[in-house]
Amino acid sequence: MTINNGNNSSNDNAERLDFVRQIVADDIAGGKWPKAIATRFPPEPNGYLHIGHAKSICLNFGIASEFGGTCNLRFDDTNPTKEEDEYVKSIVEDVKWLGWDWGKNLLFASDYFGQMYDWAIKLIKKGKAYVCDLSADETRAYRGTPTEAGKMSPFRNRSVEENIDLFARMKNGEFADGAKTLKAKIDMASPNFNMRDPVMYRILHASHHRTSDQWCIYPMYDWAHGLEDSIEKITHSICTLEFENHRPLYDWFLDELGIHHSQQIEFARLNLTYTVMSKRKLLKLVQENYVSGWDDPRMPTISGMRRRGYSSEAIRNFCKTIGVNKFKSTIDLALLEHCLREDLNKTSPRVMAVLNPVKVVIDNYPQGETEMLVAVNNPADESAGTREVPFSREIYIERDDFMEDAPKKFYRLTPGREVRLRYAYFVTCTGVIKDDDGNVVEIHCIYDPETRGGDSPDGRKVKSTIHWVCAENAIDAEVRLYGNLFTKENPEDGEGEFTENLNPDSLKVLNNCKLEPYLKGTDMLSRWQFERLGYFCVDADSTSEKPVFNRTVSLRDTWTKVKK
């Protein structure tokens, strides 16, 4: 079966299904689930969402919407020692920003603690669970090794009555943290460690961000997750590869309980070059101040990317492009940037900005005069219209657009050469003024009044067009240029910690940037293309006196390749 999910551009070609969608399609075709299919995205609120989560979000919500099902946003909040409400808020915001809708189903595993407790009692009564007094160290020792079976806990054969009593007292807080656990009674000789009497509950006298001090015991992932899926009548429980070994246990709990049994399907998590993706590592970057926070624009977090200027459309297209598979792969960051530019090119209005200004004086232009010239807002979108840009005798151009001794391949401004000032005039460089150290501080030009608007009536051509900003009306701005956070494709490479591969030049702040006046008072997060430079967005640090722009991504640049 193939489906066509509407917003794909490849016309009549039905999209091929990835292996997860294939399973869902087959299940529907075979009538396995008489009602609509149901998926869920189950984050633990112990960190911010990142681009890897976006892959999972797009998979789960995407499948639900393509197959006429539903997708719940469910917090897997079973470990109060690591979870916080701040994370819940950010996750809700990020999923929403990505454009997905969970309807009324904003759910919490902690709401099911009562039901889970009852089911644990049921297993105890069936003789399939017991209270164990072994310490964490002892439990590890009893578990055995890959080649040797584990040993049975001396507490494995307590009576049902004693287990029920002890378990109730665990719940009531009569025992210290770690003193006892509830374990499933399965098979200490199983080659799969997860089946060697896994812990179902541990004692934790910790305050939970939602249930406060109501519970002294908290369920472990393996016990809790399938129950959560079952309660919500999830049909396809999609998770990452490392849970493949856990599937027999997932199935065992649901079968022993005889309750709704959803199918667990595992896919490979996303890896991206030049970035780390584990929450532990991202947390370290935040806590040890390698970055300014979870939403630092260099972070692969959804909030960081949003602040950097990514559109949710670009992220969703990326997730669609990379596909879904069962083996470890690492996506080239260039593909993410391609998806970004593809969207931004269509949607971002163009504007002129000079990041590294040098003054140009047009000697034959009338002193004290200013005129308005018409500029196109977005050549990729005619409906974006035009705007007026002021021009006068003194302007700024990019320092990189001038060279005194230019190589043959350099066709920007150089003494004696005529170039076009975008939407303005042809100008010819007549000379430069330098300071004592030989740095160019001012460039002198003459202009051709006949070329107003940027075209020459005599049909003469210029080799290049450069951008500029009128000196008198320029807005001063700060611009932040971001590079890769790490210097290595795989930040784990090398013998040291991954933080040793941090790129010291991942942030460059430019304080003397000049923007055309059209940009005055622009909205937070609004996205622009600075012509010939890249895509930029307004940062939250902007003030009315000084706007701050983030460079989302540069334009593709064959010139720097030519320079080699």
Added chain:
RNA sequence: UGGGGAAUAGUGUAACGGUAGCACGAGUGACUCUGAAUCACUUACUCCAGGUUCGAAUCCUGGUUCCCCAGCCA
């Protein structure tokens, strides 16, 4: 030296016994009032060895390599 997974151009992903295709990247050229975008072309792939078959990336056998698992984390 136990168990569970997986291998297709540089990267990612299709092909479901019948022409190994697509995207990104890289390269070349065209066009251009953004050295952008756009367009055209080029480049390069089935982990290995056997077998079944008219025909194998696909099925079988045996190997190789990589990933995951011994938290009272998820």
